Amino acid sequence: GPSNDGKGGFGVAAALNLAMWAGPDMSWMPGDATIVGEIFVEYSKFSNESVVQTASALLGAPALHVVNVTQLEVAVSPKVKFNSSCDLQPFIIPIGLAFLVPSPPTNNTTYLDLGLVFGGGIDYKIHKLLSVGMDVRYTWSLGEAEMTDTSYLSAGGYVGVNF
DSSP, X not given: OTTOOSSOOEEEEXXXXXXXXXXXXXXXXXXXXXXXXXXXXXXXXXXEEEEEOHHHHHTTOOOEEEEEEEEEEEEEEEEEESSXXXXXXXXXXXXXXXXXXXXXXXXXXXXXXXXEEEEEEEXXXXXXXXXXXXXXXXXXXXXXXXXXXXXXXXXXXXXXXXX
């Protein structure tokens, strides 16, 4: 979108998966499925942009400064993991709720947004206590921040601690 300079970005995230529904209760699902609740927190840096900073605009001397275009996302989602008794576990995130905080805020200083999260990926259990995986997620902004489009696609790998 207009807030991205076309060079992409990076993200750093942490998640906690809590078992919600598993075992014989899930017999109606194919592939030995388990449903976990995921709490996901991600910091993303999309680009560097020249923007008018609020302090200089208030002082009557608007000046352009290079500012990082970033976002904090906190999402809560159900995650359906298949083959939960095996080492290789594909999963989907059918839909989740995301709370988005873009920075810098929009021209009308709105800095909170809501969104929906969709995704999928795969986990591989290396050891009883350690997993590796990769996933792709799309966060779709509901547009509460008006002029700032906070929708984005992310993909990446991770290391997980199993406990």
